[in-house]
Structure formats: structure tokens, C-alpha cells
Amino acid sequence: MLRIATIGMAAALFVGTLTATPALADGTASIVLAAQAASVDPDHPTTTITGKVVAADGSPAASIPVDLSTNTGWGSVTDATTDADGAFTATLSPNGESDSVTVWADVPSLGIHSEMVAVQVVHGETQTTLLASRTDLDEGQPLTLSGQVTYQGRPLSGRAVFIDPAVDPSRCTSPMYTFRANTDAEGRFSTTIKPSCTATYVARTPAAGFYEGSTTTLPAVSVRPATTTSLSATMDAYGRFQAQGALYAASAGGDVNGKQVLLEYSPDGRTGWQTIRRMKTSQGQFSASFTVNTSGYWRARFAGDTAAAPSVSPVRKTWxxxxxxxxxxxxxTRVRKNHYITVSGTLSRYYSSKKRFGAFPGQKVRIIFRFRGKKTWYHVKWVKTDSKGRYKAKVRAYGNGYFAATFAGTSDTWAAGTPNDARVTTYAVPSPGGRSGPPPIMTVLPWRDHQ
Known part of the structure; x- marks a missing residue:
């Protein structure tokens, strides 16, 4: 049977000789114990324990059971039975958890005990290698780390390997954790991760059994942080377009500053993307405003650089x-000054369901006027279109000049204006106290050629 036992501190400190010599006394049985090898190592993990039992009369104690013991948790030793010469052998198998083990023997039938014999444990020096499948990548892409654990060039199977990533906390806000791999029959290990930051990797093989631990360091693997690009876009009825958005890298601390972002346009949102504006981020934000006069689709695109990975915003429709x-x-068209004339016209819109233009009823149309030779337009009157898109208004002729009509558009239609200025000539002088002119319009938005 195998036997292990716990020894006291005083006994554990006794590691003097390989052979314990019993104290001899007349008429007393004795036992002697020795270790065939002074040490064990990975190539020679066991040693033979030999001994001899002598009876009280000095004759060999034949066929006597001998119980052998060793330190608890440090290995095992087999029991033995003496032969005709009183000799016996046993096998000591240290497990490598200590630098030395002791063994001793008991002969219960004779009531005798041996001295302890110490055996040194020599641990083998291991080697661990570590390689990366690539030296640079984008956040979210896979990285395979692999290597081998060996002893004197021979593979070690079943070994645990812990890989620790080391990051710069000022540049990486996403946590990266230690991960574990195990060696196969050829001592090789491999694991695939998706690192969020640039990191240096240290592979640790802990000490186990007869083998010492070992470490190796892999130079930094560069990871471009993933970015997200957001975009909002609006366009009013006069084609005044506004875009704003942000460039953000969560794993790199947030806002990405000083980067160029491209504002791109496509007529169908799928193909034919064209760069319309180049914007630079400030505190992660970017914006642009201009007149486009066309419906379509927009996106913001960051092309990426050595410090940050590319990203594209969701597509926004302005239609x-x-x-x-x-x-x-x-x-x-010729009337006395400050007398009335009638202006009229029609308003229509394109209906996608009908794929043609049709009447645009119930819409407000503004009648405006400017004096001949002047650029300022004046508001005259609001009028609403009827069920057939027609409008008509009775307005005062304030002097020689031009009338026009404008439509300010709706939430999904363009603004429009009459393609002509209707010229009106007035004559005579207004009576004293008569009205001299309409209220001016401070700003008249352009309405022609806006589509």
C-alpha cells in the first residue's frame, strides 16, 4: 500500500544523510534505511528506497511487513516486505511540490522505527514562447496568440498558460483581462481574442510538478480603436442644408479631435457617393451648412488613420x-396709382403616386411687389389656393413696378416662385393722404432655379 504521513518541524529539519543508521543495542531489533539516489528530477522522477531489518537476536527479520511514509502532500512511497535476508525495497515518488522530501519506515510487528532519509527534488527549467498572428489590427478584429512550453526542447503537455495584456490606461478605457490556455500533446497552445486596445502581452507558465515556471513577453500589438460617426441632416424648402455630427471612440476615451470627416451625397442612397464637404472635428464635433437645391441622401465618413479606425454614419435622407x-x-397692366388690379396664377406639385404634377390646393401664396428700378420687394397680400391650385388676389398698384408670387413650401415640398414679374404701369398722382406704398419685406428668400 502507499503511505504518507505528516512529520513535525524538528523531524523535517533532519536532512543529514542518505542512510539512517539505527542505534544498536544488545537484544534490540533494528532497521536501516537508505535512498538509492540522492535526488530526483523531471528525467528521473522516482528513487528506490532500500533497507534491512535485523531481529533482536541479530538474525535477519524475514517476511516482515514494513510501513514506509513520506511528507503529506509531497509525494508517495510504497510499502514493502522483507526477504529472507531481512532486506526490502520501495519506490519513493515525489510530486515536485517541494524542494526535498523525507521518508521513514516503521515495523509494527517489532515496534521499531527508522531514522528519516531526505531526497532532494531538482526542478526543471521550462521555456515558454509567444507569437501573435499579426502586429497591428483594428478594434474588433481577431488576434490569435500562440506558443509552446518545453523542457530541454521537449514539449510539455497539459500545462496552464496565463496571458496578461498590459495597456496604457491613459489611452485605453476598455478593460482587458487575463485569459488562459492549455498546452496540447505537442506542448502548444493557442487562443483567439478581439483586443480593444494596443497592448503588450506576457505569457506565464506557473511552476507545477517537477517543472519551474517561465514567462515571455510579446512586443506591443497595435490596435486602432473603433470609431462611430453620427450625423443629422436637415434641408428647408429653400435648399438651405445643415449637417452636424460627432466622431467618437469609446475605447480611446471618447471624442476624437482634429480628424477630417467627409460629408458625402448620393442621389439614391446606395451608389454614386460624392464628397461635398470636408470637415474637421473639434471636441469630437463637426458641422457644415450650405445650399444644395436638390433632394438626396447624405452620410459622414471618417476614412481612418494610424490612430483611429474608419467608420461611416447612418445614411440620412433629405427629400x-x-x-x-x-x-x-x-x-x-396700366392703372391709376393706388388703384387696384387683379393678379392670378396656379400652384402645382409633383405627386410620386401619380408620377406627375397636379394641383396643390389649400396653400398660402404671398403676393409681393417692387418698384421699377429698385431691388427691394414688398409684401402685399396673402392668398390661398383653391381645390384646383388656383389663386387670385385684388391688390393695390402703388406705382410703376412689378408683381410676383411666392410659395414658401411645406415640410416635404420645395418653395417656388412665379417665373415672371408681372409689370404694371401707373399714372396720375395719389390724392393727399393717400397710401404711398406697401410694408417692406426685410428678407425675400430666393425662389427661382432652386430645384
């Missing part, structure tokens, strides 16, 4: 349907 105003009619 308005075409509107059209007929030529403005004025009657009469």
Missing part, C-alpha cells in the same frame, strides 16, 4: 418634392 408656379397674370 422634398418639386413644386411649380405658373406665370403671374395681372389685369389691367
Amino acid at each position: 422634398r418634392w418639386s413644386t411649380s408656379m405658373s406665370k403671374l397674370k395681372a389685369s389691367p
